[in-house]
């Protein structure tokens with residue numbers, strides 16, 4: 012299937028390889044009108060770099076995960092080998108399970124922390140609440156919602172997939188219609204990717220819940236919040252979400268390696284009768300161990316120290332401020348896109364993502380070339396267009412541990428890389444409006460004296 016994970020990996024693997032080889036040549040100028048010398052060609056053979064050294068400064072990572080890791084978090088993870096059976100671990104881990112509720116917007120949900128990634132979180136959510144052959148309803152509007160559908164099908168669920176344009180989100184009117192038609196209540200779960208990281212679209216989970224309530228439908232609500240939870244507003248309790256999933260390398264600003272779930276009482280009840288086979292991600296094994304502050308396997312202790320530090324940073328900032336910061340950084344980035352005269356892939360303003368911005372490039376320009384230039388010339392990583400939108404868009408991630416000046420650097424790099432790739436924009440046309448927006452909206456850091 013064209014959209015399977017392998018296809019996506021194929022793109023990024025060759026990109027990485029070429030980048031690692033220092034793919035710099037001068038032929039791009041002949042391929043793209045207006046492109047300057049010393050840009051990376053998308054098709055020419057890889058030429059050896061004329062110099063080789065570790066770039067000075069820092070690597071600028073602005074993909075929508077993995078994201079920048081705060082210095083305090085990095086240091087917190089530098090620990091010697093530790094034994095999770097020693098007495099310190101139990102209160103330490105129990106407190107993390109409790110405190111991680113903050114990012115989900117819940118005061119009471121059961122949380123689970125697994126070594127794994129967001130994909131593992133998907134599997135855990137499905138396996139523990141559903142039985143083979145159960146009907147689930149979901150939307151496909153990007154590569155991640157596609158991959159979740161693929162998993163649902165491979166797990167033997169009967170999947171009703173609503174196809175939507177890549178750039179749109181869940182249409183609540185359509186949802187209402189489908190639920191109304193389901194008079195026998197065969198749909199056991201509505202599964203939604205909250206923030207589609209392929210397209211920069213955030214669907215409205217609050218409205219989805221209202222629609223389910225209005226239709227008096229008992230289905231579970233399973234939400235992939237991998238690139239939203241921890242950065243964007245998420246109201247697990249208020250929206251009565253049943254399973255919400257995130258991954259450590261996104262807004263939690265940690266290395267990849269943990270998936271974190273919040274689970275409602277209703278989902279825990281469903282879990283008692285759900286028949287899907289499960290082993291590693293079985294909730295019951297965790298529930299048997301959690302009261303003693305333990306886990307049924309060897310935990311990734313450095314990542315748990317990192318998670319502790321990350322939660323402390325988020326709570327000292329104040330989670331409402333974290334959400335506001337994400338909005339401010341996104342608005343500045345959108346001001347830059349507007350200044351460039353380019354368009355977002357996201358179709359409706361209400362769905363604009365505060366986690367990342369996905370930018371459509373003009374006809375005749377290959378967006379992969381912009382991403383390659385950014386990496387090869389400016390040591391900047393920005394996101395490629397995935398699958399159906401490969402070559403058509405690039406992505407700037409602004410979720411997680413970022414501030415205005417960091418995102419300004421990403422916009423500057425993207426601006427230069429676009430000009431290198433032949434996009435007809437004036438230097439400063441994007442970063443100027445972004446800076447103006449941030450200069451007007453940023454406030455004094457509470458621990459610093461105002462000038």
Ligand SMILES: Cc1ncc(COP(=O)(O)O)c(C=O)c1O
Nearest residue numbers: 128129130155206208237238258
């Ligand atoms: C929205 C979304 N869901 C799921 C995933 C899969 O997560 P992971 O790569 O951690 O398995 C990603 C990864 O980028 C994502 O962005």
